[in-house]
Amino acid sequence: AQSVTQLGSHVSVSEGALVLLRCNYSSSVPPYLFWYVQYPNQGLQLLLKYTSAATLVKGINGFEAEFKKSETSFHLTKPSAHMSDAAEYFCAVTPNTNAGKSTFGDGTTLTVKP
Amino acid sequence: DAGVTQSPTHLIKTRGQQVTLRCSPKSGHDTVSWYQQALGQGPQFIFQYYEEEERQRGNFPDRFSGHQFPNYSSELNVNALLLGDSALYLCASSSLIGGEAYNEQFFGPGTRLTVL
Numbered sequence: 001a002q003s004v005t006q007l008g009s010h011v012s013v014s015e016g017a018l019v020l021l022r023c024n025y026s027s028s029v030p031p032y033l034f035w036y037v038q039y040p041n042q043g044l045q046l047l048l049k050y051t052s053a054a055t056l057v058k059g060i061n062g063f064e065a066e067f068k069k070s071e072t073s074f075h076l077t078k079p080s081a082h083m084s085d086a087a088e089y090f091c092a093v094t095p096n097t098n099a100g101k102s103t104f105g106d107g108t109t110l111t112v113k114p
Numbered sequence: 115d116a117g118v119t120q121s122p123t124h125l126i127k128t129r130g131q132q133v134t135l136r137c138s139p140k141s142g143h144d145t146v147s148w149y150q151q152a153l154g155q156g157p158q159f160i161f162q163y164y165e166e167e168e169r170q171r172g173n174f175p176d177r178f179s180g181h182q183f184p185n186y187s188s189e190l191n192v193n194a195l196l197l198g199d200s201a202l203y204l205c206a207s208s209s210l211i212g213g214e215a216y217n218e219q220f221f222g223p224g225t226r227l228t229v230l
Contacts, residue, residue: 034218044206100146100206100208100219101159101170102157103159106155
């Protein structure tokens with residue numbers, strides 16, 4: 001069984017400020033972890049993924065995330081927010097045996113203030 | 115590479131009707147998963163097709179059914195539509211037989227279904 005908890009349904013930051021979106025997971029098998037971004041009326045775009053290699057994962061658009069097994073966390077960060085980062089962000093956990101069956105969190109809406 | 119494609123983009127139906135949504139996977143992928151994303155929520159796994167069979171299923175009623183064709187494309191069928199079926203339906207493709215796509219899935223743009 002798997003589950004994902006995204007802490008904070010809405011996060012607001014100023015342009016240029018640090019972005020931190022929190023994700024905690026549970027999984028009965030070694031997990032793969034993903035962060036996706038979704039813009040209004042669009043599908044999901046993969047930001048980055050953890051697949052049991054390096055625990056610090058770098059993704060697109062300057063985002064990165066660190067897998068911490070002891071804390072069962074996979075928080076997403078970006079040093080400096082840009083206006084174009086405003087979107088919905090989803091964390092997902094997938095069993096390492098089946099990339100196609102993901103369990104998603106409820107999402108975090110990121111607002112970037114000028 | 116066109117990526118994952120879905121049709122139609124939008125669809126409006128009335129309660130009790132039936133609907134069919136279509137998905138073509140990314141080139142090289144053999145597995146299709148379907149998700150339902152209600153407004154304000156994360157995607158929920160409906161089912162997954164591989165080798166033309168349903169391999170995994172989430173917590174959805176039998177009104178939701180699917181099919182996968184020999185070319186790996188897939189259909190999602192929903193019978194006896196309810197107001198609560200209004201959602202964005204996402205298709206994702208991946209590969210269960212290895213290759214660079216083995217450990218991730220790629221999403222299509224979705225079909226927005228509105229049930230009146």
